[in-house]
Amino acid sequence: MRSGADYVRALDDGRCVYVNGDKVSRVADHPAFAGVVATMAAVYDASCAEGSPLVDPGTGRLAIFTCPRTREQHELRRTALEQWSALTHGFIGRGPDHVAGLLAGFSSRPELFDTERHQLGRGVQCYHRYAAERGLWVTNSIVPPQANPNDPTSRVRPVRLVEETAEGIVVDGAQMLGTGAAVADAIFVTSIRPLAPDETDRAVSFVVPISAPGLKLLCRRPYATAGEPFDYPLSTRFDETDAMVVFDRVLVPWSSVFAAGDVTVVNSQFFGTAAHQIGNLQSIIRLTAKLRFVTGVASLIVKANGRDTDPAIKGQLAELATVQTVSEALTHAAHSHAERDEYGVYRPAGKYLYAALGMQTEVYPKAIKLLGELAGGGVIQVPSSVRDFDDPEELAAMDVLMGSDRFPVAERVKLFKLAWDLVGSEFAGRHVQYERFYSGAVATVRAHAHRFYPFADAEALVGDFLASYRA
Template sequence: MIRTAEAYRDALRDGREVWIDNERVADVTTHPAFKPIIDVKARMYEMAREPAYQDALTYQEDGVRHSTFQRPPRETAHWTDKTTALDMVFNDIGGVVTRVGDETVGEMWSLLDGRDVLAEIDPRFAENIDRHIQAVVEHDVFHVSANTDPKGDRSLPPQEQDPDMMVHVVRETDAGIIIRGAKYETAAAYADQAFLKPTVGAWSNEKLSDYAVGCIVKMGAPGVKHICRTGFAGKGSVADYPLAHRFDEVDVLMVLDDVLIPWEDVFFYRHTRAAQHVRATLHRYSAFPYVLRIQYMADMMIGAAMWNARQTGLDKLQAVREKLADLVCYREGINAHLTSAIALAQRSPAGLLMPHQSMLYAGRVFACSNLPQMMHIARELCGGQICVTPSAAAFQADGTKDWLAKFYSLNDQWQAEDRRKLLAFARDLLNSDYAGHRLTFVQFAQAPHFNHLAAVYNAFDFSGPLDFVRKAASLSDRITGAS
């Protein structure tokens, strides 16, 4: 069933241990660092129940409504439905959020594709993934993804340093496994559960088997501690930082202090082949909504830059139009990769419809690697006033408001307050602490750049180019594409 907003908020009041700065948070739903982004997720639940959005944000199966975002994709329409639903959500909330569940549930579908690998260890583990995917659909949980460990000294295996630098199994019990370690996880403090999986690695060494673990961690379970970075919400004013105050997705060091994982929540452990398979296929679905969000960031850059150019008439200059065209090419390049990935979608081992893999992964590289340059182009188009404009309070103060009204008003259409709002939006999008944080987040949230490129290499079919050149160069038939 589709969850209510209040049911979501109530689920967060489970006694979870959340720390931010020097404070233990009593209620994340009311704390100023978390409330804005929790309200965004709650709004998504509300939208799914409203007549204007319900048909797009939900689907019916056996007379029961479920979230469009949680639906395992089996046909092209399921992907286009997700895209339409996300467009409605982002237009309603007026911004972009990454970690709200739809972009992480795909990692569970990737695990479904490796069901045979899981069954090698224990058939019950394969059954666990079936049950959890269905539970996410039926209960509409906020599901996130626990990925990166602190790692410590990466030149050393974990056993030769503090073993807790990577999450590992410390013992088995009749009730389940006990795990220790820590994971960096965005949104963990206000989510229901996380899919915890091994960090990036070769996973070819059996000595690492204690660290080859994949499971579900409930965010309010005993021993789970959420140590959060300082939030952007609550710093400065909403008028000056409209994005940071509404859309800051708080990142967490999730400490696992002897946490019991019931057997029904274990997908694999002590199995390096399973760990290797999970890491290799992890983003075959989730990369799509992740890259789609960057397209919306491109839309915001285009909109902010175009409005700034138009307000002063600079959009008529050819040099300005060329820079705007660069932003458009970036945006449409992302769109082209995503559109073709669905148009050429491939059937997965589990029978799901996954985006065309090399096209999707190439699109992720294109979107992530070009984002810094595109942000700089947008800064140039917005101009230096995004870093020197006084605060909103100065536009209201008796001693300064008349002067600011004089120098920031252009004509009857562009008065000082609208210019201030546009400049504040552009600053928060491109030039603030929040903007810098978002840029770094995009570069590493799914994996570092080298891993993005490895995914492209592994997904691309080299046989076509190899065969074409073999024939064009009249190479011997005994030369094959095998390596």
């Protein structure tokens, strides 16, 4: 089993990562990334513990890679995903646990990747096995950069196939974002947006190591360097970073190419296999864990301010608890109503899965708004830094503001700083934007929910009712 140290060692692979004007090759040592690397190393270490629920005893590999072909495997996978999210409180959106599910789904129907031009199905299965055996962290970048299609001067080039060689395909261009890419092992690249029949050059699907020559990651501003862990407890641990992804004629070996110029394969890979549904069970399990954490912080804040018996405040807390419970219930329903598809794979029930995904664009911002309302000015009524506690005079002044024998100043400040990292810091803002968009613009996500809802059943009910009385 891969340990945390193995994971950290593998990051020293000569990757090309830009951040704050620096070109960083040793990401594990850089302050922008060291925090999240330590967090993920701890998760890998947890998987090495005897009897860890992160491991599938049937394969001896991380259970996140298991293709659920039996009820037992389906349960195992869910338990592993819950454990994974619990270890990171749902703040790591694109850890190894997401793409592992996509790969498992792809490999469940290898023939989809075989066309007249390319027989890549076996390769898809081999890559899934390869990644699972090594416990690789594969992240994804599946959306093109934003650009104005009416601007004839635009030089934006979404990633495209430029050449096929005996060794593999050569790709060039850019993708919008790859969350976690700077600290992952590899990146899965394709188009989740349906392509037109003539967009063959954009019809690629592949995985490439982050260290591939010509692959450049341009990171957004890091939040991990915002301050001390006491001041930014979430930013410093869980900033998984997002990077723009640029391919400068990158060679991808055939062993990790899933599609090359085949529009039909690219357009059907997510839903013609169990990939999208298996992969996104992780998304809703993760959100449920995160909402539970937000609810816990809100409840502690209400207690800290002695308002836990106030009926109006209880109502606000109940609203937050309801948001969390609905997410949990939909996740439970998606899992327990899973059905085996024609390829023998348990797919989480689409009706519940996509209802949960569609809701999260609204429920996470709502949960954060509720937490902000409950916290009031308390998140601002905190000293600038943990270093303020070093000055006895300042400490005495703080006592006038927040002193209590029952609830020491440092404990109160610690709690409210945690709340600020959820409602007000850059990390907080990024998380709201993440939940709104990581799965696509809301219309896209709702389109999935629309597709999976059995409208015909509902219509039939109404039809029967209408037929039960005279015109």
